[in-house]
Structures are given as structure tokens and as C-alpha cells.
Amino acid sequence: MAKEKTHYVCSECGGISPKWQGKCPSCNAWNTLIESVPESTAPTKNRFASLSKTAEVAVLGEIDAVDFARTPTGHEELDRVLGGGMVEGGVVLIGGDPGIGKSTLLLQALDSLQRSGQSTLYVTGEESGAQVALRARRLGLDGSQVKVLAEIGLEKILSTLESMRPDIAVIDSIQTVYSEQLTSAPGSVAQVRECAAHLTRAAKASGVSIVLVGHVTKEGALAGPRVLEHMVDTVLYFEGDTHSSFRLVRAIKNRFGAVNEIGVFAMTEKGLKGVSNPSAIFLSQHAEPVPGSCVMVTLEGTRPMLVEIQALVDSGGPSPRRLSVGLDKDRLAMLLAVLHRHAGVACMDQDVFVNAVGGVRISEPAADLAVLLAITSSLRGKPLPKGFFAFGEIGLAGEVRPAPRGQERLKEAAKLGFSVAVVPKANAPKNLKSKDFEGLTIHPVERVEQAMEVVRGL
Numbered sequence: 001m002a003k004e005k006t007h008y009v010c011s012e013c014g015g016i017s018p019k020w021q022g023k024c025p026s027c028n029a030w031n032t033l034i035e036s037v038p039e040s041t042a043p044t045k046n047r048f049a050s051l052s053k054t055a056e057v058a059v060l061g062e063i064d065a066v067d068f069a070r071t072p073t074g075h076e077e078l079d080r081v082l083g084g085g086m087v088e089g090g091v092v093l094i095g096g097d098p099g100i101g102k103s104t105l106l107l108q109a110l111d112s113l114q115r116s117g118q119s120t121l122y123v124t125g126e127e128s129g130a131q132v133a134l135r136a137r138r139l140g141l142d143g144s145q146v147k148v149l150a151e152i153g154l155e156k157i158l159s160t161l162e163s164m165r166p167d168i169a170v171i172d173s174i175q176t177v178y179s180e181q182l183t184s185a186p187g188s189v190a191q192v193r194e195c196a197a198h199l200t201r202a203a204k205a206s207g208v209s210i211v212l213v214g215h216v217t218k219e220g221a222l223a224g225p226r227v228l229e230h231m232v233d234t235v236l237y238f239e240g241d242t243h244s245s246f247r248l249v250r251a252i253k254n255r256f257g258a259v260n261e262i263g264v265f266a267m268t269e270k271g272l273k274g275v276s277n278p279s280a281i282f283l284s285q286h287a288e289p290v291p292g293s294c295v296m297v298t299l300e301g302t303r304p305m306l307v308e309i310q311a312l313v314d315s316g317g318p319s320p321r322r323l324s325v326g327l328d329k330d331r332l333a334m335l336l337a338v339l340h341r342h343a344g345v346a347c348m349d350q351d352v353f354v355n356a357v358g359g360v361r362i363s364e365p366a367a368d369l370a371v372l373l374a375i376t377s378s379l380r381g382k383p384l385p386k387g388f389f390a391f392g393e394i395g396l397a398g399e400v401r402p403a404p405r406g407q408e409r410l411k412e413a414a415k416l417g418f419s420v421a422v423v424p425k426a427n428a429p430k431n432l433k434s435k436d437f438e439g440l441t442i443h444p445v446e447r448v449e450q451a452m453e454v455v456r457g458l
Helices: 076-082 102-115 129-138 154-164 189-206 227-231 329-343 365-380 406-415 448-457
Strands: 007-010 033-036 091-095 120-124 147-150 168-172 209-214 234-239 246-254 262-268 271-274 293-300 303-315 322-325 350-356 388-390 420-424 441-445
Touching (some): 076 234, 076 246, 076 262, 076 271, 102 120, 102 271, 120 129, 120 154, 129 147, 154 189, 189 227, 293 365, 303 365, 303 406, 322 329, 329 350, 329 448, 365 420, 365 448, 406 420
Parallel strands (some): 091 209, 091 234, 120 147, 168 209, 293 388, 322 350, 420 441
Antiparallel strands (some): 007 033, 293 303, 303 350
């Protein structure tokens, strides 16, 4: 089969060049020419003709909105991130650092799906079939009936998908797949984009659910063109330290469910196991309260979780350090300025270190109040009471702003046995005698100085 001619398109201006050059001849931008296949003007047979049929124009209000049928993977935490399970014809992209557990989790999920009656296919481009079988035995998946294909040619993979018609297929990884229509090496921008586009079309046309495994760069972003994330329906990121036994799977994009959902897994000798109570991971086990520790309730998608914020304030030199792990460094500097201006607590000559326990990353501003209380506790050397937690956003004027879904945060903390809360006044429940808040003493505050006074009186 003759190879199609290729040309190079500038990602900045769209200029076309017949050969690769370091500088675009149209806009003079450097290293922006990307290999691509020119569109053919001759009529050709469309392999996925069903996708190109002209649909009739319909009124939005008259379209029957039917929820997508979901296929559970057998792993509750993974189903939570996916929005309930795999969707027919859906394409999922999952990325993460090498060795963090992507292939392990997907192999476990395929085995569970196969045992539940689903037809599965595992396409491996990085390992041989013997290596995949060895991993399956280590995971305790003896006698697994998951079909394995060791192949990196796109055309052969598409042919296998068309002939087998599996319910769920995993491509591990998209960076190893190459198309004979392009002359560039596997993993190049053009190869990744074209192969992902063909696999996505195949999934939509045949109804096969496809999971693509993606490599990440040294900065932690998915390798390849950004359009790769736009093509797929769901983007999942594996997070966590390889030296820790816990892993987080976070949904960055999901057309079939909520974004920013997380699934918590523990790495064991038998693979990844879901953690039913993730709050236990992010709370340190202190026999007695210690200075510089404050618990907050954060929201990860639809799940409220309790996370411990730890702060250490120590005497610094002429240039005090401000360091935060799991929290925004610039926001820490802003909070210290608010603490000095509105609460009269100065840390100008002190080193301030703030950490979110368990390796979790907190991006929402509802952690502001807990950070300030942890810093104040460490500075004064006085621990907060046992069973204490707080949440709320801090404004530059010193006001304590409400956090979204405050009632759910309070219910989760009360369910886990916490007894004292400092929260924004707007988040205080109207009915404190409700059984949901039984045993919980709530102190609503409107300003930072009020929060400090409440804590001093506890």
C-alpha cells in the first residue's frame, strides 16, 4: 500500500511547508512545524461512513435525553472517577508517572469486566504477552481469560477491533502506536494525533469502549499534542508518590460525569485496592493534640474529605522562608499578610512551612481558615482542641467567606466524630438540633479576628 504524501503545518499560523524546517517560512516561529497528512481531494471510501451521515436538524427541547448506560469495572473507586463505569463508545485517556500503577489497575479492571461477562482486549505495545502474563500472576489473576495483543501497528489494531468487536479495549500506550501512513517515528506529535483520532472514530462507530494509556512529560503533563485531550471523552491522571503506598486517580475532564472526582487506591502485593474511607489517610494519628495542626473538610468532586493541615513556624533569618506542600505558595503569602493586618499576628521574621498530610493537593480557597489557625497554633505553641476542624475562604479585607456545600462538609465531619467547628456564618446550619449535627458544636464567624477569639476561648 503506497504511503500518502505528507506536509508540515505550522501550529502558530497554519502555514504549510513541503519539508520540515527549523523556522516557519510564513511567520518565522521556531520549532512549530508538525507533520500531517494533507486532505485528499479525490473521492475515497470512508471506513467510518456511519459517522459522516447527515443528521436532521432537531430542536433541543424535543430531543429525548437518555442517560448513558454504564458498565461497572468492578472497582468502586475507579467507577466513581469515571462517573459510574464505562460508557459504550467512550474513550478514556489515563496518564501518570512511570511505575505508578496505570497498567496494573487497567489489567485488574479488564479481568473483573471479563469475569462479569464482558468481552475484553488488552493491546500492549510496551511489553510482550509473556510480561503481561507474568504481571497477571503477580496480581493473583491466575487463569484470566483477558485477550492480549502485542502490536503497535495502527492498521492491525483497527482490524483486530473490527473483527473481534470487544466491549472494552485498552491501548497501552498510545505513544507506541504508529500508522504506516506517516513517516515519523512512534511517539511523535503527528503519530500520536493521527492514531488517537483513528481509534476515537473506531470507538464511536463500533461502540467499543477504549482506554488509552498516555505518557507524561517531566513537568507531569500528558505527552503529545494538547488536542489529544480534546479528542477523548474522559481524562484521568494518576497522582501520588512512588515511595508511598497510596495513589490518587483524578478526573480532569469527563463528558459523562463530574470533573475533579478522585479515587483513592492503596498499592498492595496483589495490586491496587480501593480505599473506602480516604479521610483516614489524610489525618495523622496523634495520641494527643499537637501545636500547628488543624483539620479541614475539602471537596473532591462530590466527595467531602477530611484533611489535616500542618504548619510549622520557626525563627528565621533576614530572609524568612514561606514554603507550602499541597497548597498554593502565593496564597500562603497573602494569608500571612491578612493575618498580620487584621488579626495582629506577625510572622515577618519567622519561617513558615505548611503541609497537607497524605500528599493530597488542595486547590480550593476553603482551606484558608484552617491554614491560618494552624499557623497561629504553631506560633503560640498551643494545640487546637481535640475533635476540632475549620473551613472557610479568607478575603483581603479580613472577612470569612462561605465555602460551597458547607452542610455536606459539616455532616461528614460529624459522622467521623468531630465535635468542634469554626465555620463561616453563612455555612452555619439553621437547625442545629438536627440528628446530622448531633454532638457537634458550631462557632459561626464573619471575620478573621472573631475566629482567633473563638479559638483562644476553647
